[in-house]
Amino acid sequence: MVNSVISTESLTKYYGEVRGIEDLILEVREGEIFGFLGPNGAGKTTTLRLLMGLMRPTRGRATVLGMDCWTESVSIKEKVGYLPGEVALYSRLTGDSLVRFVAGFDGRGEAEAKRLASRLELDLARKTGDASRGMKQKLALILALMKKPPLLMMDEPTSGLDPITQHVLYEVLNEYRENGTTILFSSHNLPEVERISDRVGIIREGRLVTTEKIEDLRSKRLRHVEIIFADEVPAGLDTLPGLAEFEEADKRVRLKLRGDINPLLQKMSGFDVVDMSVSHASLEDVFLEFYGQGKRETT
Numbered sequence: 692m693v694n695s696v697i698s699t700e701s702l703t704k705y706y707g708e709v710r711g712i713e714d715l716i717l718e719v720r721e722g723e724i725f726g727f728l729g730p731n732g733a734g735k736t737t738t739l740r741l742l743m744g745l746m747r748p749t750r751g752r753a754t755v756l757g758m759d760c761w762t763e764s765v766s767i768k769e770k771v772g773y774l775p776g777e778v779a780l781y782s783r784l785t786g787d788s789l790v791r792f793v794a795g796f797d798g799r800g801e802a803e804a805k806r807l808a809s810r811l812e813l814d815l816a817r818k819t820g821d822a823s824r825g826m827k828q829k830l831a832l833i834l835a836l837m838k839k840p841p842l843l844m845m846d847e848p849t850s851g852l853d854p855i856t857q858h859v860l861y862e863v864l865n866e867y868r869e870n871g872t873t874i875l876f877s878s879h880n881l882p883e884v885e886r887i888s889d890r891v892g893i894i895r896e897g898r899l900v901t902t903e904k905i906e907d908l909r910s911k912r913l914r915h916v917e918i919i920f921a922d923e924v925p926a927g928l929d930t931l932p933g934l935a936e937f938e939e940a941d942k943r944v945r946l947k948l949r950g951d952i953n954p955l956l957q958k959m960s961g962f963d964v965v966d967m968s969v970s971h972a973s974l975e976d977v978f979l980e981f982y983g984q985g986k987r988e989t990t
Contacts, residue, residue: 694721696842696873697742701751704737711737712897714751719875724868726884726905727877729894735877736776738894739846742875743773756842772835776846776877778827782820786830790815793834800837807833810859824851832860836867843867845876849883861887881912881971910950913972918944921963931955947972 697719704711712734719725729735740746742755744764753760755767780789786808794801808815813829822830828851835843843864849857864874864887878884884891884905891908893900903911913935920942929937933949942965948955952969 695719696721697753697755697875699738699742699751699753702738702741702748702753703750704741704746705749710734710897712741712894715894715897715899717892717899717902719873720890721873722868722871723889724864724874724876724887726888726891727875727894728879728881728884728891729877730879733894734897735879735894736846737897739773739776739844739875739877742844743767743771770840770842772838772840772843772845774831774835774843774845774848776850778831780819780827780830783818785818786813786815786822786833789819789830789834790837793837797838800839803839804833804837807836807863810863811856825853825856828852829856836863839867839870839872841872843872843874843876845874847878848876849878849880857883885912912949914948914952915970915972916944916946916948916952916955916968918959918967919965920944921965923962925958925962928955928958931958 695718697717699715699717702715702717703713715734715738717738727735727738737746741748742753742760744760744767747761756770758767760767784792790801790804794804805815808829811829811833813826813833815830817826819827819830828848832845832848835845849860852860864876868874885908888905890902890904892902922942924939924942924944928944928946929939931946931948931954933951933954935947935949936945937947938945946955
């Protein structure tokens with residue numbers, strides 16, 4: 692039986708009369724990468740802060756590694772690697788100084804920090820006050836990862852990182868997961884979550900909409916496809932399986948397609964294509980299409 696590393700029961704947080712999250716029921720299992728997916732303002736950061744014991748819930752409760760997130764928050768902070776959404780570092784200190792400071796609490800992590808700095812191509816000798824946003828994000832990631840914690844909780848971990856560094860980070864997180872670390876990370880980027888997660892929880896307006904295995908989520912996503920043909924448009928494009936919308940004008944076809952794209956590619960075989968673009972539906976489109984959220988609301 693797989694153990695729950697994170698568990699919440701009706702977890703709710705209000706800021707005065709403003710909703711943060713409401714009646715959140717969330718479970719993260721040992722050894723998985725769990726993507727916490729939602730648009731900005733959905734309640735992702737509030738959830739992570741509550742799990743770290745940085746705020747007291749309005750009602751409900753949460754446990755991390757079997758400990759209550761509010762009454763045992765000090766013990767949780769000792770065991771969990773945490774990356775906040777807004778990184779704040781001592782601007783007068785170098786990366787080396789910060790690494791030694793964090794390692795000094797229990798004498799662990801300095802060697803791993805240097806290994807990670809090499810992987811992420813970060814110069815630890817530089818003062819953080821002189822660093823770019825991306826460099827500060829790399830350093831914050833290193834500080835969260837360096838002790839090889841049993842659990843990592845990260846708020847938008849790829850924020851400010853270039854695509855090459857993002858790819859390296861994905862590799863590092865997979866390596867940590869293979870060595871037993873459980874990972875919860877928030878994101879508003881659907882392709883990013885799909886790329887590295889085992890399961891995903893989708894949050895909208897403070898409520899958990901669904902929890903899905905990543906392969907099930909893939910089967911539901913929408914693609915926006917636009918194709919320009921040189922001569923004629925293939926017959927039967929308007930009857931493709933998973934077709935949500937279809938529009939044809941002259942030699943240009945626009946469509947929304949759910950699930951497998953191969954039937955479309957088979958229909959196109961043998962026809963001369965001038966141009967083709969494929970993009971994923973926005974996260975909000977996924978909510979509205981598959982989880983019956985109704986019209987958009989202002990939050």
